[in-house]
Amino acid sequence: MSVLSTGTGALLAFQRxxxxxxxxxxxxxxxxxxxxxxxxxxxxxxDYGYGYVGSGTKVADIRRMADELATSRLLDSGGELARLQQLSALTSRLDALFSDSATNLAGAWSNFFDSVSALSSNAAATAERQNVLAEANALATRFRQLDGHIASLDSEINNSLLAGASEISRLAAEIARINGEVGSDASKAAPDLLDRRDQLVAELVGYTGGTAVMQDGGAINVFTAGGQPLVVGVQASKLTTVADPYRPERLQLALDGGGSRTVLDQRVLGGRMGGLLEFRNTVLDPAAAELGRIAVAMATTFNQGHAAGMDLYGNLGGxxxxxxxxxxxxHAGNGGGATLQAQVADVSALDGQNLVLRLGDTGWIAMRADTGEALPMTGSGTAADPFVVAGISLQVSGTAAIGDRFLVQPTARAPGGFSVAISDPSRIAAATPVRGNAALSNVGSGALSGLRVEDASDPALLQDAVIEFLDAGQYTIDGAGPFAFTPGQRISANGWSVVLDGIPAAGDQFTISRAAPGSGDNGNATRLANLDDARVVSGGTISLNGAVGGLTTMVGSAARQAEYAADAQQVIHDDARAARDAVAGVNLDEEAANMLRLQQAYQAAAQIISTAxxxxxxxLSAVRR
Structure with a gap:
């Protein structure tokens, strides 16, 4: 019977x-x-009295070949990889938008200024004027299209946050449930149940980043990258979305747990959700701000140049x-009744970055919305003396309460609202509104050139003015003076300026008068055609063309950096997975060898039973006889 028992036990052990x-x-x-x-x-x-006789083998344990250190390393690398892959995917889409010739800004931009250049060659031609309006409308449409694509990406992020919050809550609840099933001793839990929990934890960390900490007794606690608890024992927090207090159309992530709601810090969140928020805050918003800054700078600069010309009706350009x-x-939590009105005060000082204006105990302060950096601000906030900060003037109306805050988006609406203000081609101010003539009686060699408008708002701009020379070195303007003269110098008055070359003689006169309606003069059109090279951005250090190229470069650089970071993290993650699989992974060759060895042992145990x-x-045969 002992032989039979030994064989049966071995047979069952090898079978398992x-x-x-x-x-x-x-x-x-x-x-x-x-x-x-x-x-x-x-x-x-x-014990048979004469000694102990062995009774065979049994299955002592079925162990998971898990390496907690390798699993933890794989978990960390997986959360970071999910963040970088999300960031790279979205940034690449934005890069394609700004770099593809069918959707970028550069093509429509170049076509518009080419049409203005063509107009400067034939300023009175209706076809060239119609073409300028057509290309201007195409440029405005391109600005609006880009703004629409950016808004679509922003909306997509909202939808992804909603879906992600729901999935994170489900995963957290499932992990907490399994923690309850595992109980106080993980060594007694089913290995497949522990595998299921580890897989759920990996998926959860892939959404939020963070860490998983083994608790005494076998439960796993999961925390976000910012340290907020998602799972603690058998308790799971619920992730939800809340409206941004400044921009209700935007969603933020918040954690419901312990009877309170905590808005998660967007700057430290990891995983897919962190990648979404990082893309929105560090790539999408800066790109939108820069696109808006280009739109504002373009419109302001071109409008100023257009106002310095005259249209075919004889009116100054509007x-x-x-x-x-x-x-x-x-801010949604403001307690006062104040409102703010904003205007662009200085295009060259405009950087497009969002600002926060806050009323503190000592008065209003301005800071960058993304970093909290304090910004210099002048003025008192009244209509007569508005606040001026980063190229924006701000007028405060009503009474604010201490702590009230306002988000100022200098260029947020500019691309979406960019449009052409005129529809009549005859209203394009291609001509210089004033012209210069030398008196027929002049005997000197003086000659006028480079006549241009410096200040279109000067009320005396279109009034006749006479420059008369007292001698070769002095002149008067409408009797005012005398002023010293050097050949080649620029003479200014009434909002215009002109260069006088040569050596005039005493009594020589030059008249500056209003241009006639229907003039085919191309002076202002020539000036407008070169405005794309005007250095009006970043304190007058960057041209409009440079700003357009810089926007494409900025987004492209962000896309490349995100791609490189994701590729590097993929290598790290693959190494972590290989280290984990070296211990916990299934090796088919090893399993085949084990199966052959156990099969032979099983057959041997069966032979023991046969012998018994x-x-x-x-x-029995001996007893029957």
């Missing part, structure tokens, strides 16, 4: 070991599966482009 090997092989492609191994132990021997004023949003049966039959 073969089942475990089969389980390993069957799950070779199962994500997150941890290889299991059977540990054998001798059964309790029997606004050629329309662009909305900066947007101001009050033969012995038992021999005893």
């Amino acid at each position: 070991a073969l089942s475990t090997v089969s389980h390993n092989v069957a799950n070779v492609n199962t994500e997150g599966y941890t290889r299991q191994r059977v540990d054998f132990a001798t059964r309790t021997p029997i 606004a050629f482009f329309d662009v909305p004023a900066p947007q101001v949003n009050a 049966d033969n012995l038992f039959q021999s005893i």
